[in-house]
Amino acid sequence: MTTVATFKIEHTQYLDASGKPTAKKMPKWAKDADTLKALYRSMARIRQLDTKAYALQRTGKMGTYPAATGQEAIGVGFGSALTADDVLCPYYRGQASMIEHGVTMEEILLYWGGDERGSDFKNAKQDFPIAVPIATQCLHATGVATAMKLRGEKRCVATEIGEGGTSEGDFYEALNVAGIWNLGVMFIINNNQWAISVPSSIQTACETYAQKAIAAGIEAVQVDGNDIIAVREAALNAAEKARNGGGATLIECVSLRLCDHTTADDARRYRPENELDSGWKNEPIIRLRKYMESLGIWDEQQEETMMAEVVAEVQTAVDNYLATPADSPEAMFDYLYEELPSRTQEQREYAINNKVVGGHH
Amino acid sequence: MTTVATFKIEHTQYLDASGKPTAKKMPKWAKDADTLKALYRSMARIRQLDTKAYALQRTGKMGTYPAATGQEAIGVGFGSALTADDVLCPYYRGQASMIEHGVTMEEILLYWGGDERGSDFKNAKQDFPIAVPIATQCLHATGVATAMKLRGEKRCVATEIGEGGTSEGDFYEALNVAGIWNLGVMFIINNNQWAISVPSSIQTACETYAQKAIAAGIEAVQVDGNDIIAVREAALNAAEKARNGGGATLIECVSLRLCDHTTADDARRYRPENELDSGWKNEPIIRLRKYMESLGIWDEQQEETMMAEVVAEVQTAVDNYLATPADSPEAMFDYLYEELPSRTQEQREYAINNKVVGGHH
Amino acid sequence: MPAITLIEAVNMALAHELKHNKDVVALGEDVGANGGVFRATDGLQKQFGEERVIDTPLAESMIAGLSIGMASQGMRPVAEMQFMGFIFPAADQIICHMARMRHRTRGRLTLPLVIRAPYGGGIHAPEHHSESTEAIFAHIPGLKVVIPSNPSRAYGLLLAAIRDPDPVIFLEPKRVYRIVKHEVEDNGEEYPIGCCFVDREGTDITLISWGAMLHETHMAAAKLAEKGISAEVIDVATVSPLDIDTILESVEKTGRVVIVQEAPKAGSLGSEIAAEIAEKRVFSLLAPIGRVSGYDTVMPYYRLEKQYMPTVDRIMEEALKTVEYK
Amino acid sequence: MPAITLIEAVNMALAHELKHNKDVVALGEDVGANGGVFRATDGLQKQFGEERVIDTPLAESMIAGLSIGMASQGMRPVAEMQFMGFIFPAADQIICHMARMRHRTRGRLTLPLVIRAPYGGGIHAPEHHSESTEAIFAHIPGLKVVIPSNPSRAYGLLLAAIRDPDPVIFLEPKRVYRIVKHEVEDNGEEYPIGCCFVDREGTDITLISWGAMLHETHMAAAKLAEKGISAEVIDVATVSPLDIDTILESVEKTGRVVIVQEAPKAGSLGSEIAAEIAEKRVFSLLAPIGRVSGYDTVMPYYRLEKQYMPTVDRIMEEALKTVEYK
């Protein structure tokens, strides 16, 4: 018996739950006050947006919405590692990374408000719309990266998926082709430990999700997903490597879903007692705040100013969202093909003449 | 940075290409003359069957046929590790294991002769028919194993797939559920290094196929697929473990396709010069013969007698196959549902009245 | 006997079969502790245990392929696809294996299994949660495709589906999961698969529908009655194999037909029904066959779905046109 | 100019576009050194290199999803599914994404890509290699489904498909890959997608078909001519979106229709054509719409496929019945 291959999975963390550094050496950027404040602000803003969206749904002004409570460090962390030239293939809980990459909060709200115009991004023009069918976005990312590779562009692609989604064949097929074609993709796993009501413990027998990359021969790392410094540092390295022909990286971000799966869910049906108590002790926003305070770059005063700004910013997005009238019936037809077949044109006329009142949020 | 998981892949071989033992300790069964002779005979018979089937296709008496030349040790090795109570979910190149498990050569010929009756196994009543859509059989195997587990039966399931097929999502989804549900499945990878014209080198970035099991948290081993002792020993262990609630095992059998992909293929279009020369030096049948000779349990005399028997046995199957008239048109309808809908009954009558002559092999 | 909703009828049928047949197993994503995202399996895991009501990993092809394997051993898996929009990863297993195993093995291996999936629009759901793609599966020989339109039929037809010796795709019109209640006795009595139901007898026009749209169709029939027009209403229920005889009988009687469906028109089940009529009773027709359907475009995201889905008004317009046709 | 077969025409069209548009890439299983199992890409990798003609790992969902990503960047992937029977692992990517991306993003992301697949029976192929499931994709809004019936159309329609701004499923009738030759000039001239072709003008009956069956249909038309019956023959060519106007015009002229297809009858493209006629020209019909099709059962394994596939005799029988109908 001879050993023909060996592997190991590393876990990285820079800040513990109390915001104390646990690593010998901090990334250089993690000492830059402006960078840290921007990341902190983004996380606070996402939490505020999620809170507002939840309220909109509860008051009948929006459909199903998936909050990212407790997982803000993941989306903000890897989203902020992307440049405008990079491409993002998000999943439905990806609002944090999408906003970091230029999607507006108003677009996010429009989308979950049942309006395709929410996927017509003003800024992130090449980014994919939210993928609802789980794991499919991973393959789109490999295709975008293939185009970049064939054209010799120094850009990269990021895609995010939940830990439950890694059970889908598409996830693995994407890893495999990214591996053999050495594609510049960063695969982010948001391991929030739940797939709706299904705990990670019955999703896979793996001790880590990072190790799934071994099946594709690509590099993988596990990070503390509540430590934005760990998430972002891993993402910055993966992005740099990807842009320079170094190929794909899988980053497992271990976190916890501190909210219901979506507004349509009630986690009390299945979540063990006091998982949330310990969960809230680990949440990412307070952790970064404590770290910034320990560096002496953040105080109560700044906190209040920032929160006031963020609340106002989110409120503006909400107001614009609520002020957007529903699209007209012909919009159902005008983006089906570049040119609408004559047969369907008749239906278009008919739909216009049979316009139904309503179409509220 | 802390290491949270480590893995290694072992390779086993008992006999080298010249039939010399390379392992300190041989499995006990590998010293039993009758067992070795039976395995040897099975491999010789498969090669003879493949040769005959090829000839039938070339003379227009059969459709496309996939030979297993050079890979006989794989199918015979793991097929002979199964008991009648176990279930086999074969793939299209699985004739060796199927025959070991009770499928008749005549059924194999009928099948590739374009006749569903070739999948109506006289003996292996619970085995799946050949799966043509690649990797789908892996999921069937997990379902059969789930039924066995829920019923508390001490039986196991074996399924085989080519190395190229491991790129399909179904393969990975099967491994994952087998892992988390601790299912009694043995996954056999026939790594014959080619997926039609696609070499393993551009199929995946993995250094081994065995390591794909790490993505599902199940045990895996790589064996010399041309060494039937290594294949069978690994399969016996995996089967025993599976029957006793030990869960799944992935066995990668490294071999080489010494034939065209199928009779419809011409490997000269893509196969590198002299791959075959070295390949034939490693082939499994001669290897076992040399080993048996070194044990003094095999000689020219026995070889001749055995070959004569095998040739006759195969010829009988071929004769019966050729003597089987095509099924009648109503057979197209009689197994669609337990009860044929009235609508389709009319079509059945019509088909009978419009019977077309022909339907040759 | 309390009146129950369609989703409660599904739950009752599942419980009944789980109780009376130890080979029956319910499986899928979130069917366990959560009881399914629509509560179809609510309480069942508690009642029957984790070996009878099984939360699976998140993989639809796996759910279908695994069910095939279980069924080949004589178990009766009832698998849930969380939404019909997510059935497509399982298309290969359903089309290439589920529908064909009996045929391919000459009856040696059979697959007594059910794939359940909520389908259709009208509940303000996210993208991919509102399509009606029954025609895809209705085109596959070897499958049966059943769509209950109310609580009683949901109970009786699901019992029949679970007991059926062949694979059944059981599509649940989620828009009407909770809008009507029937008094349904838990007596284990099934409704026949493969039969249309004549919900309402009439002489002037035949309205044909299935699933949720049957409710708008009935409202239209009532409005027509007010106008002195007698409409016959047929619930297709089993969309494959189609019970065309019941439909043809009605056509002979009324000579006027309107088919109502939520799905896009082109290549739909409505097309199949119209084609059969055109082939077998074309000269019984006193008016062209009317079709009220979703449009031949992508199911719009929910803010526009009202514009897409057939309304009582659209059904009325088409019915009147058809009745008045000379 | 040498006469070429349908498969050679496919190869010629691919070569033409690879040569003239650097965004065009051909990819799939065994399309490289092997030139495809039917030689559709024969010699192309040698000519255009491994970055333009790409052997993929063995995974159809990956091939489709990857093509979507490439196309979103403005490339024009032409992906091969080795056989249509193996397209189903890609069903989710095709149905939920390929067909919808333009719509979902309000035109921001478009997918100029082609999925090629050989389809249909009659070549004594293994199981799952002979089905005709075009109806499944023809039912999906946002896709175009094109089926060439001869070498010239294969060349012109494939050019059009590759240049089309939207996704096209291009199904190649492999039974006729090599049975007829046309002189086709490699002039880059496309045939229009979305139009039927009137192959033969006639006044007594309209025979409608597509793909390989068009050949039996033409033989039947010739035989009918011998009997003094003038048959019009229409090659549907683009099965979605359907050019129904050309068909209706012909129906108005002849009043008698027979639709010929290899696919099973229920819920097929033939059903759609018949339904449209029944809705728009029912009173132009002088006879019931005739349909000659595969049966509503699993495509049999090849020893029985002759019993399954429509023959010239079956077409003749139906055509005569339809012509003689009073």
Ligand SMILES: Cc1ncc(C[n+]2csc(CCOP(=O)(O)OP(=O)(O)O)c2C)c(N)n1
């Ligand atoms: C293919 C597919 N199957 C099922 C669903 C329904 N669904 C939506 S979210 C979800 C759970 C996903 O869990 P995970 O991947 O861990 O991501 P999370 O929601 O926890 O971020 C399921 C089953 C879907 N959207 N797509």
Ligand SMILES: Cc1ncc(C[n+]2csc(CCOP(=O)(O)OP(=O)(O)O)c2C)c(N)n1
């Ligand atoms: C889903 C699917 N895709 C494509 C094919 C066509 N096909 C048949 S064999 C083959 C190559 C398989 O190679 P491998 O898995 O290594 O098995 P081997 O034939 O070498 O034993 C392909 C692509 C198929 N049968 N099924």
Ligand SMILES: [Mg+2]
């Ligand atoms: Mg999760």
Ligand SMILES: [Mg+2]
């Ligand atoms: Mg191989």
